[in-house]
Amino acid sequence: MATHGGIDLGGTKIQTVIVDDDHEVLGSARRPTPTSGGPPDVAREIEAALREAAEQAGVEPASLAGVGVGSPGTIDGGNVTSARNLPDWEGSFPLASTLSDALGTPVRLGNDVQVATDAEFALGAGRPYNSLLGVFWGTGVGGGIVLDGKPWVGRGAAGEIGHIVVELDGARCTCGRRGCMEAYAGRSAMEAEARRQHEEGQKTDLFKLMEKHEKPRLTSGIWARAIERGDELAERLIDEAVDALGIAVASACNVLDPEAVIIGGGLGVRFGDPYAKRIYEAMMPHLFHDDHPPVMRVAELGDLGGALGAALLVA
Amino acid sequence: MATHGGIDLGGTKIQTVIVDDDHEVLGSARRPTPTSGGPPDVAREIEAALREAAEQAGVEPASLAGVGVGSPGTIDGGNVTSARNLPDWEGSFPLASTLSDALGTPVRLGNDVQVATDAEFALGAGRPYNSLLGVFWGTGVGGGIVLDGKPWVGRGAAGEIGHIVVELDGARCTCGRRGCMEAYAGRSAMEAEARRQHEEGQKTDLFKLMEKHEKPRLTSGIWARAIERGDELAERLIDEAVDALGIAVASACNVLDPEAVIIGGGLGVRFGDPYAKRIYEAMMPHLFHDDHPPVMRVAELGDLGGALGAALLVA
Numbered sequence: 001m002a003t004h005g006g007i008d009l010g011g012t013k014i015q016t017v018i019v020d021d022d023h024e025v026l027g028s029a030r031r032p033t034p035t036s037g038g039p040p041d042v043a044r045e046i047e048a049a050l051r052e053a054a055e056q057a058g059v060e061p062a063s064l065a066g067v068g069v070g071s072p073g074t075i076d077g078g079n080v081t082s083a084r085n086l087p088d089w090e091g092s093f094p095l096a097s098t099l100s101d102a103l104g105t106p107v108r109l110g111n112d113v114q115v116a117t118d119a120e121f122a123l124g125a126g127r128p129y130n131s132l133l134g135v136f137w138g139t140g141v142g143g144g145i146v147l148d149g150k151p152w153v154g155r156g157a158a159g160e161i162g163h164i165v166v167e168l169d170g171a172r173c174t175c176g177r178r179g180c181m182e183a184y185a186g187r188s189a190m191e192a193e194a195r196r197q198h199e200e201g202q203k204t205d206l207f208k209l210m211e212k213h214e215k216p217r218l219t220s221g222i223w224a225r226a227i228e229r230g231d232e233l234a235e236r237l238i239d240e241a242v243d244a245l246g247i248a249v250a251s252a253c254n255v256l257d258p259e260a261v262i263i264g265g266g267l268g269v270r271f272g273d274p275y276a277k278r279i280y281e282a283m284m285p286h287l288f289h290d291d292h293p294p295v296m297r298v299a300e301l302g303d304l305g306g307a308l309g310a311a312l313l314v315a
Numbered sequence: 316m317a318t319h320g321g322i323d324l325g326g327t328k329i330q331t332v333i334v335d336d337d338h339e340v341l342g343s344a345r346r347p348t349p350t351s352g353g354p355p356d357v358a359r360e361i362e363a364a365l366r367e368a369a370e371q372a373g374v375e376p377a378s379l380a381g382v383g384v385g386s387p388g389t390i391d392g393g394n395v396t397s398a399r400n401l402p403d404w405e406g407s408f409p410l411a412s413t414l415s416d417a418l419g420t421p422v423r424l425g426n427d428v429q430v431a432t433d434a435e436f437a438l439g440a441g442r443p444y445n446s447l448l449g450v451f452w453g454t455g456v457g458g459g460i461v462l463d464g465k466p467w468v469g470r471g472a473a474g475e476i477g478h479i480v481v482e483l484d485g486a487r488c489t490c491g492r493r494g495c496m497e498a499y500a501g502r503s504a505m506e507a508e509a510r511r512q513h514e515e516g517q518k519t520d521l522f523k524l525m526e527k528h529e530k531p532r533l534t535s536g537i538w539a540r541a542i543e544r545g546d547e548l549a550e551r552l553i554d555e556a557v558d559a560l561g562i563a564v565a566s567a568c569n570v571l572d573p574e575a576v577i578i579g580g581g582l583g584v585r586f587g588d589p590y591a592k593r594i595y596e597a598m599m600p601h602l603f604h605d606d607h608p609p610v611m612r613v614a615e616l617g618d619l620g621g622a623l624g625a626a627l628l629v630a
Contacts, residue, residue, distance in 0.1 A: 131469065131470075143570070145570070147462065147467060152462060152571075153572070154446065154571055154572020154573065155446075155572050155573075155574065155607065156572070157572040157603070157604040157607065158570065158571055158572035159570065159572075160569040160570070160572075160603040160604070161569070161570060163566075163569045163601070163603040164479075164566040164569055164570065165481060165562045165563075165565065165566050165601050166480060166483060167482060167483045168481055168482045168485070168558075168562065170483070175603065177600060177601055177603075178600075178601075179601075180601075243483075247480045247483065248480075248566075250480065251478075251479040251480050251563075251566055251570075252570050254475040254476070254478045254479055255458070255460070255473065255474065255475070255476060255479065255566075255567050255570055255571065256467075256469055256473055256570065256571075257468070257469025257470050257471070257472040257473035257474075257475075258469065258470075259470065285492060285493075286478070286480050286492055286493075286494075286495075288472070288475040288478040288490065288492075289472040289475070292470065292472065
């Protein structure tokens with residue numbers, strides 16, 4: 001039986017898995033993504049994380065049938081360009097050949113959100129459906145598309161649901177544009193807005209919780225804790241995020257008409273079913289064919305989804 | 316050489332064509348869509364219009380290899396349901412079998428906007444591209460999608476770009492929802508808004524032009540004439556329509572990332588290249604991958620596009 005490697009390269013962590021032909025996880029490892037240095041340093045850390053998973057699985061990296069990588073930024077063959085969440089990665093870097101040379105096995109790259117969607121389609125919450133929209137609600141909001149059983153990536157840039165416009169001349173997005181859904185629903189946008197309102201005197205426990213739990217930022221867990229204790233600012237910002245998500249998902253479904261919408265990402269998975277239900281309710285008033293809505297499900301593969309999807313690239 | 320029929324069933328007119336295998340038009344006819352009666356009356360008028368085109372082409376309807384119909388409403392096999400623009404057509408009507416029995420040739424139904432998009436893809440402005448978004452700017456704003464050379468209709472309801480949300484809690488759309496693009500850009504919404512502002516004392520020549528040219532409503536031609544003479548209200552409403560179109564097309568392209576956007580429909584074709592350019596400019600600020608925008612072109616097949624696309628259903 002052949003073994004494959006999968007790597008989920010994120011802005012905060014590198015997750016690796018080794019799987020067999022049945023997608024059983026034989027080994028896994030997780031390391032923080034380097035926050036300084038440049039692409040070669042990130043590549044070295046990826047290599048180390050893959051070697052760690054391989055050791056756990058009892059296989060040599062060179063004996064793997066291949067390794068897939070889900071990466072942010074623009075994927076152009078074996079190169080990754082403008083991966084803005086990674087250190088000093090504005091230009092193009094030959095990640096596939098660098099890793100392939102280091103590990104002694106073929107390496108194939110894919111878009112991080114698309115491979116996570118592919119994983120949910122093949123192995124997770126999307127299995128019963130033939131077309132789906134993956135909505136990954138975390139630092140930003142990414143989207144992946146499967147149509148007629150196959151990934152749809154357009155000319156390489158499809159699925160940017162975080163930048164669907166939800167408000168004319170609306171809030172400034174981290175991308176520089178106005179009114180993008182991510183400007184309301186992305187965790188970084190939510191943190192910036194919470195900080196702004198807190199500095200203006202709005203009461204909130206968000207930043208106390210962040211310090212208490214020694215987090216460098218408002219993680220999904222911090223948001224969840226603040227909501228649990230009824231923090232008003234947190235509730236209001238999450239309400240706005242849910243509304244923006246619902247509107248953008250409705251717009252995307254009005255275009256695509258998929259069978260299912262899968263809600264994943266750090267916030268999506270942490271908040272789970274009750275919030276998927278709220279996003280569904282926020283979607284319905286803007287869904288044109290509301291007599292035949294898509295099914296909405298929470299992603300099932302959790303933290304390993306991205307790495308499992310990356311492994312599918314070489315399955 | 317086989318001959319085929321194509322029928323474009325619209326809210327105001329029925330356009331028929333007879334074409335050969337090379338899509339050459341051998342005959343054509345146009346009749347107003349009945350405004351009273353019900354589906355059987357509309358079907359009789361369709362039959363008469365098809366017979367008229369067949370006579371012009373010198374063929375018997377029963378000798379046609381088949382007839383395609385592009386219809387509004389929901390297409391479910393051979394039935395058309397909830398065609399709101401047609402008289403008394405809320406329920407389901409077996410249009411395919413009714414026409415097939417009357418004409419003595421197989422009849423196949425398709426969505427009106429999708430077949431017009433297919434026609435531009437196969438025979439018109441979309442020929443050089445493998446994926447495209449058709450934007451039909453008229454009474455409403457419909458969308459058609461071609462991905463990887465094939466129509467994408469989802470579960471039968473894809474391409475509803477007129478109901479992409481462009482503004483949170485925005486203008487009331489004819490569909491009853493709020494903030495849909497069509498609530499700003501659809502010709503009926505624009506007419507209702509022009510009338511409202513005119514009644515409130517806003518100066519405009521729109522309704523004088525309508526009466527002078529003996530039109531029952533503000534047609535694309537009336538809008539074009541008002542713009543030519545610098546009518547301020549017309550200019551402002553068209554500006555808002557262009558902005559709404561640009562935003563919704565950007566949102567759709569952020570999801571689909573197609574090679575090209577084809578602008579058709581009564582207003583789209585009448586306003587032509589200068590307005591396609593303006594829609595492009597309104598799209599760009601909201602397009603996420605703005606270094607690699609889609610090509611934007613005006614539809615080439617004009618008034619016959621829908622009927623030619625319908626004929627493709629049986630080609």
